[in-house]
Amino acid sequence: MGLGAFASGRADADPSILGAVHEVGLAAEIYRIARDAAEARGGGRLEAVTVVVGDLAAVEPDLLDFAWNAVIGGGPDEGARLVVDWRPARQRCAFCGDVAERAAGSWLRLCPGCGEPLAVIGGDELEVRTVEFLEKTA
Amino acid sequence: MSRIDVQQKVLAANSAVAEALRASFRTSGTLVVNVISSPGSGKTTLLEVTARALKSRLRLGGLDGDIATERDAERLRRAGIPARQILTGGACHLDARQVGKALGEEGEGLAGLDVLFIENVGNLICPTSYDLGEDFKVVLLSVAEGDDKPFKYPAIFARAAVTVITKTDLLPHVDFDLSAVREQVAALNPAGRFLVTSARTGEGMESWYALVEEELAAKRARTEMAVAP
Numbered sequence: 001m002g003l004g005a006f007a008s009g010r011a012d013a014d015p016s017i018l019g020a021v022h023e024v025g026l027a028a029e030i031y032r033i034a035r036d037a038a039e040a041r042g043g044g045r046l047e048a049v050t051v052v053v054g055d056l057a058a059v060e061p062d063l064l065d066f067a068w069n070a071v072i073g074g075g076p077d078e079g080a081r082l083v084v085d086w087r088p089a090r091q092r093c094a095f096c097g098d099v100a101e102r103a104a105g106s107w108l109r110l111c112p113g114c115g116e117p118l119a120v121i122g123g124d125e126l127e128v129r130t131v132e133f134l135e136k137t138a
Numbered sequence: 139m140s141r142i143d144v145q146q147k148v149l150a151a152n153s154a155v156a157e158a159l160r161a162s163f164r165t166s167g168t169l170v171v172n173v174i175s176s177p178g179s180g181k182t183t184l185l186e187v188t189a190r191a192l193k194s195r196l197r198l199g200g201l202d203g204d205i206a207t208e209r210d211a212e213r214l215r216r217a218g219i220p221a222r223q224i225l226t227g228g229a230c231h232l233d234a235r236q237v238g239k240a241l242g243e244e245g246e247g248l249a250g251l252d253v254l255f256i257e258n259v260g261n262l263i264c265p266t267s268y269d270l271g272e273d274f275k276v277v278l279l280s281v282a283e284g285d286d287k288p289f290k291y292p293a294i295f296a297r298a299a300v301t302v303i304t305k306t307d308l309l310p311h312v313d314f315d316l317s318a319v320r321e322q323v324a325a326l327n328p329a330g331r332f333l334v335t336s337a338r339t340g341e342g343m344e345s346w347y348a349l350v351e352e353e354l355a356a357k358r359a360r361t362e363m364a365v366a367p
Contacts (some may be wrong), residue, residue, distance in 0.1 A: 058294065119328060120325075
């Protein structure tokens with residue numbers, strides 16, 4: 001079942017689906033932004049939408065993809081691809097620069113080089129970057 | 139085929155509503171705290187105890203997000219402060235529109251507060267991305283949940299200005315390495331505040347009250363500076 005009702009802001013969308021994960025709401029927003037962008041250029045079928053998602057955006061790419069397909073399923077843009085451009089958060093030392101490596105899921109408090117406290121840089125990106133669509137033929 | 143550069147934040151619509159709320163909270167001089175944790179970490183209990191301690195000197199109010207029940211707002215009202223429930227109907231987080239709508243419907247009851255606590259839906263992931271117009275986020279972690287949570291849910295611990303460890307009265311009964319959690323939070327959020335509390339015994343609660351009052355005073359000082367000629 002598609003989520004067109006939710007994407008178009010109707011109140012009768014099925015709340016059990018909406019509540020499942022917040023990725024559903026995000027996918028619906030991404031779809032709205034992409035559709036608006038295509039409409040502003042005369043409209044046409046969506047082919048691919050690229051979103052930038054940061055490590056610390058609290059978004060699971062697989063769930064976002066699943067939600068995307070639920071949102072566009074059964075509608076005119078069914079089959080359009082969602083491309084996730086994943087951006088890791090970096091840890092940076094004011095003296096030594098970026099920390100090159102750390103174990104997955106682990107974060108360092110102090111610089112392995114000089115022992116100074118590290119800062120966390122970036123990773124909170126959540127942005128629609130590009131929209132590709134097939135123009136309507138005249 | 140055409141390709142358009144969009145560069146639009148996915149949550150731009152929510153952020154626009156949140157900024158309007160933030161402007162109105164600035165005008166009313168209300169400090170707004172977005173309280174986030176997993177279910178059962180003690181959000182409502184922290185706010186109940188806070189209400190009882192501070193209501194004689196501050197005008198406090200609460201908005202309580204919940205999937206299905208009115209329980210939390212009732213508990214805050216029994217603790218002596220105005221509160222309104224936001225029923226999300228299954229959704230896992232609050233968004234700015236729901237907050238604006240609830241404040242509008244409640245009208246006078248939640249107007250002109252010194253501090254508004256927004257108790258989010260119990261969830262360590264989904265509420266992270268949604269700006270509600272708050273001054274800062276607080277994340278709660280109870281000692282019963284385990285000491286690996288900051289690294290397992292880094293987004294919220296990186297963004298919350300304050301981490302509050304709760305239920306320290308249970309420490310003798312659980313394996314919870316407090317210093318390890320402190321290290322994890324410091325790695326993710328070097329500038330964040332870290333409080334260790336038990337609402338049951340009162341441990342650490344004075345530092346939480348002091349933080350709320352300091353932040354309120356700081357917000358009002360900033361506002362006055364901004365409007366001074």
